[in-house]
Amino acid sequence: MITPGYSLHGAAGVRGGLDPGLLLRPEGRSVRTTTQILAAISSGDPAGGSLPDRLCSDCAENLDLTGAGMTLMNDAGPQAVVGASGPLASRLEELQLDLGEGPGLDASRANRTVAHDDLSSAALTRWPGFAPAAVAAGVWAVTALPLQVGGIKLGSLCMYRASSGRLDDAQATTAHAYASAAVVVLLHLQDQMWPVGALHPELAEPVAYRAVIHQATGFLSVTASVGMAEALLLMRAHAFAAELPLLNIARDILSGRLRLHPEESEE
Amino acid sequence: MTSERRLTRVFVELADTLVDEFDALDFLSTLTERSVELLNADAAGVILIDAHGVLHVVASTSDQAQLLELLELQNDEGPCLDCLETGHAVVNVGLAQSRARWPRFSAALAEVGFQSAHAIPLRLRDSVVGAMNLFCEADSRLSDDDVALGQALADIATIGLLQERAVRQSGLLAEQLQTALDNRVLIEQAKGVLIASAGIDVDRAFRLMRDYSRRNNQAVKDVARRVVERSLTTDQLTGP
Numbered sequence: 001m002i003t004p005g006y007s008l009h010g011a012a013g014v015r016g017g018l019d020p021g022l023l024l025r026p027e028g029r030s031v032r033t034t035t036q037i038l039a040a041i042s043s044g045d046p047a048g049g050s051l052p053d054r055l056c057s058d059c060a061e062n063l064d065l066t067g068a069g070m071t072l073m074n075d076a077g078p079q080a081v082v083g084a085s086g087p088l089a090s091r092l093e094e095l096q097l098d099l100g101e102g103p104g105l106d107a108s109r110a111n112r113t114v115a116h117d118d119l120s121s122a123a124l125t126r127w128p129g130f131a132p133a134a135v136a137a138g139v140w141a142v143t144a145l146p147l148q149v150g151g152i153k154l155g156s157l158c159m160y161r162a163s164s165g166r167l168d169d170a171q172a173t174t175a176h177a178y179a180s181a182a183v184v185v186l187l188h189l190q191d192q193m194w195p196v197g198a199l200h201p202e203l204a205e206p207v208a209y210r211a212v213i214h215q216a217t218g219f220l221s222v223t224a225s226v227g228m229a230e231a232l233l234l235m236r237a238h239a240f241a242a243e244l245p246l247l248n249i250a251r252d253i254l255s256g257r258l259r260l261h262p263e264e265s266e267e
Numbered sequence: 268m269t270s271e272r273r274l275t276r277v278f279v280e281l282a283d284t285l286v287d288e289f290d291a292l293d294f295l296s297t298l299t300e301r302s303v304e305l306l307n308a309d310a311a312g313v314i315l316i317d318a319h320g321v322l323h324v325v326a327s328t329s330d331q332a333q334l335l336e337l338l339e340l341q342n343d344e345g346p347c348l349d350c351l352e353t354g355h356a357v358v359n360v361g362l363a364q365s366r367a368r369w370p371r372f373s374a375a376l377a378e379v380g381f382q383s384a385h386a387i388p389l390r391l392r393d394s395v396v397g398a399m400n401l402f403c404e405a406d407s408r409l410s411d412d413d414v415a416l417g418q419a420l421a422d423i424a425t426i427g428l429l430q431e432r433a434v435r436q437s438g439l440l441a442e443q444l445q446t447a448l449d450n451r452v453l454i455e456q457a458k459g460v461l462i463a464s465a466g467i468d469v470d471r472a473f474r475l476m477r478d479y480s481r482r483n484n485q486a487v488k489d490v491a492r493r494v495v496e497r498s499l500t501t502d503q504l505t506g507p
Contacts, residue, residue, distance in 0.1 A: 074448045149441035150434075187437055190444040197488075199447045207448065211455045215469060218459025218495065228456055228495070254462065254469075 031170045032062060037181040050202035051185045052083025059159065059178045060085035063171055066139055066162040069093035070147075070182055071104050072155045072203060076229070078105060080206040082155070083182075092134055092160060097210070098246040099129040100236055103144035104156035111153070113175075115143040118164040129240055140164040143172075145179035147186065157182045216250035224261050234260050274416070277301045278423070291431035295326035295424055299399070302420045303328055306413055308401040309381070312338040313389070313424060314347055315397035322347070325397075333379045337372075338400060345372035350386035350398045356418065358385040359408045382406040387417045389425045399424060450488040457491035465501040475504045 032040075041054040048054045056068040067089030072082045078097045084090035096102030107114040119131045119140055134142065141161040147154040157179050159167075167175055189200035199207060213235070220231040238260055239249045252258035280297070299311040312327035312334065324338045341347040346357040346365070361383050365373040376384060381402040389397040399421045409417065454476070461472035476494065480487045493499035 072448065074445050074452065076449075076452065079448055079452060150438045152438065152441040152445060154441060154444065186444060187440040190440045190447070193443075193447070196443045197447060197450065199444070199451060203444075203448075204451070207451050211451075214452050214455030215459035215462065218456035218461075219463040220459075221456075222460055222463035254459070 032174050032177055034177045034180040034184065037177055038184060041181070041185075050083065050205075051189065052182070052202065053085075054083075055178065055182055055185055056083040056085040056089060056157075059157070059175075060089070063159060063167070063174060063178075064161075065159050067092070067160045068178075069104075069158050069160075070155065071097065071108075071158070072186070072207070073108055073153060075153075078108070078155065080203070080210055082186075082203050082206045088137060088139075089158070089160060092130075092137065092139065093158065094245070095133055096130055096158075098236065098239055099127075100233075101127050102130040102158075103127070103142045104158045107144035107146045107158075108148070108153050108156040111146045111148055113143065113145050115141075115166065117141045117166050120164075134160070138162055141166075143167055143175060145175060147179060147183050149183060149187070154183060154186055210247070212254065213246055213250045216253040219254055220260060223259065226262055230262070234262065274305065277305060291427060292326060294427045298420060298424050298427070299326050299328045302399060302401065302417065305420070306385075306401060306409065306417055307403070307407060308385070309404045310334055310379075310402040312400045313397060314338055314341065314351075314400060315389070315428075316351055316395070322351070322397075331379075333375070334402075337375045337379055337381075337402070340372055340375055341400075343371065344369040346384050346386040347398045347400050350388050351395050354388050354390060354395045356385070356387045356414055358387070358414055358417075360384045360386075361406050376402070380404055383408075385409055385417070387414070387421045389421050389428070391425055391429070396425065396428065450491075453488060453495060454491040457494035460494050460497075461501060461504075475501075479504045 037055070037058060041051060041058050044054050044058070048057060052070050056070055059065065059068040065085070068085045069081060069089035069092060070083035071078045071093050072080045077100065081090060081093040081097065084093060092102075093104065096104050103114045103116060116126070119142060120135050139160040139162065141164050142158060143161075144156050144158045146156055159175060186203075189202055190196075193200055198204065213232075216235060217228055217231045220226070220234060221228050224231060224234065226234065235246060235249050235253065238258075239246045242249070249258065253260065280301070295313045299313060303309065303311045310328050310331075313325050314322045315325050316322055322339070322342045324335055327334060327338065338347070346360045346369070350357045362373060362377055365376065365384070379402070381404055383403045383406050385401040385403075387399045387401070388395045389399065399417070401417070454473075457476060458469050458472040461467060461475060462469060465472070465475075467475070476487055476490045479485070479499075480490045483490075490499065490504075494504075
């Protein structure tokens with residue numbers, strides 16, 4: 001079983017400061033601590049997917065969410081959706097990566113919780129690509145938490161809800177416990193790796209899912225004579241305009257079916 | 268203030284220190300000061316034993332050279348060394364008693380003006396990671412209760428050190444995770460560069476980099492970085 005042996009600054013529940021019995025939600029469901037979450041997902045049915053998947057499913061169930069998703073990032077930005085409670089969460093996480101915008105990205109960039117209680121309104125200007133798609137998928141509110149260790153940004157955990165409104169205090173506390181547990185899971189997986197150069201299969205597999213995008217980025221950097229970051233922006237712009245997943249655009253670029261040039265993005 | 272209330276406040280203070288922006292050295296320094304107050308001593312120091320068995324002074328109530336020497340000296344002899352070897356507290360060591368067993372330590376103790384010394388182990392499960400030394404100007408004696416309190420304070424020091432190690436370990440793992448992810452992305456981008464510039468398929472692109480890496484004894488990730496930076500051409504990759 002995984003224990004929160006890794007120190008987590010600001011991790012709610014890790015230091016046992018909360019008495020689960022004192023904080024009851026109106027429905028009578030108690031606040032969960034990081035330790036409880038880790039115990040639940042590590043003793044759960046392995047058929048429930050990878051550890052990050054199980055964490056997202058447990059989170060969605062416990063907080064009455066439409067879905068929860070977890071994204072892994074590096075300095076260049078988000079790189080893979082490593083966990084999701086189901087297809088909806090998976091799609092919204094992938095969408096954030098495709099667009100390069102969304103609550104998860106904002107949360108990890110700013111290292112703070114990003115919440116929006118009504119995606120149909122103000123969020124349209126904040127996330128012009130993500131918000132309408134979320135609303136169309138039946139998601140009206142979102143809370144995103146950063147996953148970070150010291151100064152190192154590891155990604156984000158997004159919680160999607162079918163009705164507008166905020167998380168109450170007890171739910172917010174539990175949400176933070178899930179984010180702490182998510183960091184522990186990521187470090188735990190990395191801790192299993194020896195030699196240390198590789199990613200754990202539970203993380204490598206989702207990263208490999210988007211490998212074609214990195215290959216197409218490298219490809220486009222040659223054919224369009226641009227840097228990697230600009231090549232990715234070109235592909236994103238085209239995917240957004242064409243309303244297609246970035247993966248499809250990447251495949252078309254690699255196969256030569258689609259040629260992109262810097263000026264095309266400015267039309 | 269009753270000693271019990273005072274004690275509670277010390278423990279709360281130390282627990283608070285453990286939570287935010289933890290600094291192990293500041294923490295141990297606070298611990299030595301409170302230990303001196305609670306156990307009616309005049310000076311204290313924390314000594315840790317490193318992987319090579321060498322003792323290092325990591326905190327003390329004063330930077331006075333003689334006190335530091337007294338602590339350092341115990342790499343050779345003294346109650347601290349005994350405490351580390353046995354894992355048990357060595358307390359109420361008076362000048363007369365120490366003169367016979369540890370002549371150099373005893374001389375140094377008298378020179379600083381101390382009459383007695385105590386050493387309490389920092390224990391981590393079955394191993395001893397260091398010891399807390401206490402020195403008294405009077406030939407005072409620690410009662411059993413005092414020794415138990417001293418041990419409780421030493422145990423807190425151990426918790427502080429574990430906390431520091433956990434923070435360091437999690438930072439290290441997070442860095443490893445980031446590096447592994449960076450390398451993964453870099454290798455895929457390099458494949459794309461080679462596909463476009465050499466007109467080869469993705470498997471061939473990887474094999475080119477892998478073979479070059481073996482021939483030139485360079486890690487694949489470093490070869491990939493050079494491909495992405497265009498400091499390694501396809502001709503160079505395929506060449507001898």
